[in-house]
Amino acid sequence: MHPQKLWSSADVIAVREGAYEALFARGEFEAESLRMESLLDAAFHPDSAEVDPGLGLAFVLLPDGGDAGLRRLSEAIAAGAVGWPVGHALLGYLGLLGAPDALRERVASVFDGVASTRPEALAASAIGGGDLRDYRDHYEQLRRAEASLAGLAGRWPVVVARQWFDFVLARRWSGFESLRALNLGELDPASRWLVSTAEFLAGEEGARLSMIACAEAIVGPVDPRWPRLSRIVAREMAALVAEPFALRWRHLQCAAARDHAAAAVRHWLGATQGDARPEEDLGVSIPPGGPHGSLGVLSPEPTAAARAAEACRQKAGEFLLDWFVQDRAIARPVDAWAADVLRLYHRLRGVVMLGALGASR
Amino acid sequence: MNTFDQAVCALREALDGWNRGAVPGLISRAAVLFDEAARDPEPRTRAVARVGAAVSRGFAGDPELARRRLLEAISETPDLAAGYVALGMLCLRDPHPLDHAQTAVWALLAARDLAPGVPCIERMLPPAFTAAGEFMSALQSARSAMQLDHDDDESRLWAAMLRLYFGGDLSATAVLCNEVPELAMAYGKSSAAWLGAVAGHYARAEFHEARVSLRKAIAPLKIGDAQDAPWVDGARRWYRELKGFGPGVAMSGDRWLRDVGGSQSEYARTRAALSAFREQVSLRPERAAAEGVEVLAVEGLVGELEARTRRGILEWGARLILRGFAEAYLPLVAWLEAPPMDVLAAMDLLVLDG
Numbered sequence: 001m002h003p004q005k006l007w008s009s010a011d012v013i014a015v016r017e018g019a020y021e022a023l024f025a026r027g028e029f030e031a032e033s034l035r036m037e038s039l040l041d042a043a044f045h046p047d048s049a050e051v052d053p054g055l056g057l058a059f060v061l062l063p064d065g066g067d068a069g070l071r072r073l074s075e076a077i078a079a080g081a082v083g084w085p086v087g088h089a090l091l092g093y094l095g096l097l098g099a100p101d102a103l104r105e106r107v108a109s110v111f112d113g114v115a116s117t118r119p120e121a122l123a124a125s126a127i128g129g130g131d132l133r134d135y136r137d138h139y140e141q142l143r144r145a146e147a148s149l150a151g152l153a154g155r156w157p158v159v160v161a162r163q164w165f166d167f168v169l170a171r172r173w174s175g176f177e178s179l180r181a182l183n184l185g186e187l188d189p190a191s192r193w194l195v196s197t198a199e200f201l202a203g204e205e206g207a208r209l210s211m212i213a214c215a216e217a218i219v220g221p222v223d224p225r226w227p228r229l230s231r232i233v234a235r236e237m238a239a240l241v242a243e244p245f246a247l248r249w250r251h252l253q254c255a256a257a258r259d260h261a262a263a264a265v266r267h268w269l270g271a272t273q274g275d276a277r278p279e280e281d282l283g284v285s286i287p288p289g290g291p292h293g294s295l296g297v298l299s300p301e302p303t304a305a306a307r308a309a310e311a312c313r314q315k316a317g318e319f320l321l322d323w324f325v326q327d328r329a330i331a332r333p334v335d336a337w338a339a340d341v342l343r344l345y346h347r348l349r350g351v352v353m354l355g356a357l358g359a360s361r
Numbered sequence: 362m363n364t365f366d367q368a369v370c371a372l373r374e375a376l377d378g379w380n381r382g383a384v385p386g387l388i389s390r391a392a393v394l395f396d397e398a399a400r401d402p403e404p405r406t407r408a409v410a411r412v413g414a415a416v417s418r419g420f421a422g423d424p425e426l427a428r429r430r431l432l433e434a435i436s437e438t439p440d441l442a443a444g445y446v447a448l449g450m451l452c453l454r455d456p457h458p459l460d461h462a463q464t465a466v467w468a469l470l471a472a473r474d475l476a477p478g479v480p481c482i483e484r485m486l487p488p489a490f491t492a493a494g495e496f497m498s499a500l501q502s503a504r505s506a507m508q509l510d511h512d513d514d515e516s517r518l519w520a521a522m523l524r525l526y527f528g529g530d531l532s533a534t535a536v537l538c539n540e541v542p543e544l545a546m547a548y549g550k551s552s553a554a555w556l557g558a559v560a561g562h563y564a565r566a567e568f569h570e571a572r573v574s575l576r577k578a579i580a581p582l583k584i585g586d587a588q589d590a591p592w593v594d595g596a597r598r599w600y601r602e603l604k605g606f607g608p609g610v611a612m613s614g615d616r617w618l619r620d621v622g623g624s625q626s627e628y629a630r631t632r633a634a635l636s637a638f639r640e641q642v643s644l645r646p647e648r649a650a651a652e653g654v655e656v657l658a659v660e661g662l663v664g665e666l667e668a669r670t671r672r673g674i675l676e677w678g679a680r681l682i683l684r685g686f687a688e689a690y691l692p693l694v695a696w697l698e699a700p701p702m703d704v705l706a707a708m709d710l711l712v713l714d715g
Binding site: 171172173174202203243244245246248249252253255256258259260261262263264265267268269271272298299301302303304305306308309 | 457459460594595597598599601602604605606620621622623626627628630631634635637638641642645648649652653654658659662665666669670671672673674676677678680681684685687688689
């Protein structure tokens with residue numbers, strides 16, 4: 001079955017019954033790339049409004065759920081047998097069609113061992129968490145990805161997303177400051193859009209317009225080909241910016257619910273560490289080079305009581321403690337908003353990545 | 362005099378000569394004699410002798426073995442309070458009392474159930490509970506202990522520390538700074554009681570007096586001596602954290618900003634963001650109300666944020682200071698003082714004459 005322009009009912013039924021051929025299963029990578037594009041054409045055809053565009057996601061895996069075609073493709077990319085960024089395009093295809101976190105992670109795991117697709121695969125896998133609200137695990141993935149991509153050009157999506165997680169989900173203002181300090185010119189358009197969502201959440205003036213402008217700049221060039229995509233993006237954008245006061249209020253409530261006392265106590269414990277001169281506490285002065293230990297400079301290590309207080313927090317995970325809010329009714333709308341933002345981010349990112357495929361041809 | 366009595370006498374003699382530990386030769390002799398007495402045909406003597414043997418080894422410098430032997434003894438004779446008392450005492454006299462605080466609490470509670478109304482058991486419970494972080498139970502135990510023994514300076518010290526840092530009662534500083542050190546000196550106890558005075562003076566913002574008290578607390582220790590270093594450093598480390606918490610329990614005025622980590626802290630930024638949000642809501646009240654946001658609610662959240670943070674800082678601070686005090690004070694006492702005779706009596710390690 002090779003849908004070219006428009007999904008028919010028969011196509012939909014065939015896909016649901018598993019009567020389809022998965023992408024790249026035959027190994028003809030160029031032809032399969034074209035088929036991927038034709039599937040997108042079908043998904044975003046203006047007349048296919050009654051069919052879920054996500055139906056195209058079924059073609060990524062084999063009908064039995066296997067990923068043999070993808071593995072063959074990743075091996076070909078690793079061996080240099082494919083001359084255009086088809087791995088990027090496939091990840092973009094997933095994002096554009098709104099793939100759930102689990103599917104995106106599964107496909108990304110096939111490509112994260114290939115040097116050329118590694119940054120994109122890490123970003124596709126780590127930037128998520130909205131489906132199962134496992135933001136904590138995704139934050140850890142982001143941190144690991146950021147460390148492994150340090151110094152590489154492809155690090156920016158991961159860096160931006162990690163800082164976005166810090167601000168939006170862990171309500172750390174330092175994350176917002178870091179986002180604002182980024183040089184937007186270095187970022188890809190989707191990451192710029194993500195930065196503007198954080199600014200919108202923080203109540204920055206003009207952030208809403210900036211979000212819209214970024215999205216238009218990304219979707220505009222493909223609008224003639226995929227007009228339905230523009231409508232989907234516009235609808236999702238409208239939902240994101242519909243209630244700025246309520247959203248910001250919930251976010252601030254979550255920020256206020258954080259354990260600021262623990263942070264403050266850690267601050268003063270940290271501030272005392274350098275204060276260890278014997279003349280301070282014992283009232284005796286020590287000549288330079290005098291004895292250490294019980295009389296000289298006290299080592300900076302804290303008491304066991306202070307260590308225990310720190311260890312509890314580290315064991316639980318800093319991000320989890322900052323993200324978790326006891327009153328779930330407050331946190332739920334913010335988490336849901338974050339999930340929607342990330343889904344739209346992957347759509348926009350998908351357009352950018354597929355654009356790279358078109359340009360390379 | 363039978364073997365058990367000889368062992369008890371040897372133990373007493375070893376403890377009478379306490380100087381940063383029991384007299385080495387005598388405590389070893391006590392351990393050997395207790396081992397011999399543990400073969401006594403009479404079950405109770407046998408059980409108590411096993412406790413004595415374990416305690417002797419604890420004082421001889423092997424607390425790990427002592428605790429293991431005591432647990433074995435307890436499993437064999439669970440109805441005998443002596444084993445529990447000994448285990449609780451050894452846990453509290455460990456160089457790292459916080460690591461064994463839960464065991465101490467368990468053992469001493471069991472001992473109290475088996476032998477209610479024994480002052481020394483009740484007296485050991487407040488430090489055990491404090492080290493375990495259970496401050497309300499610690500305060501209740503300290504009060505029970507003072508009811509059983511009105512001259513109990515140890516429980517008075519713990520009660521005052523808990524009242525000051527757990528309850529925020531500044532009147533407790535008078536007990537810490539004056540009553541407890543005077544009582545301790547009158548009873549010929551070690552200088553460790555002055556450590557409580559450090560906390561009292563600091564809470565009153567009497568920094569010089571606090572420093573003098575710290576020097577008094579560690580005065581018998583040889584400054585610069587490697588053997589005494591852990592106890593001196595332990596006290597200094599606790600004092601350093603106490604200073605970090607700052608004088609007085611109440612946090613007010615310009616200190617508050619410093620307490621929450623300065624103007625760049627997450628607290629300060631959240632508060633600033635709430636203030637900015639309040640302004641925006643007040644500029645467009647209809648739109649905000651349509652989305653369920655009101656100025657009053659924002660102001661309420663600002664107040665709640667501050668109140669919760671203040672309370673949290675006090676609770677966290679109290680937890681660190683009280684547990685840190687237990688960490689510094691208990692090993693210092695164990696280093697400078699032999700266990701009191703009434704604790705040995707509670708373990709049945711005594712000779713009945715006449």
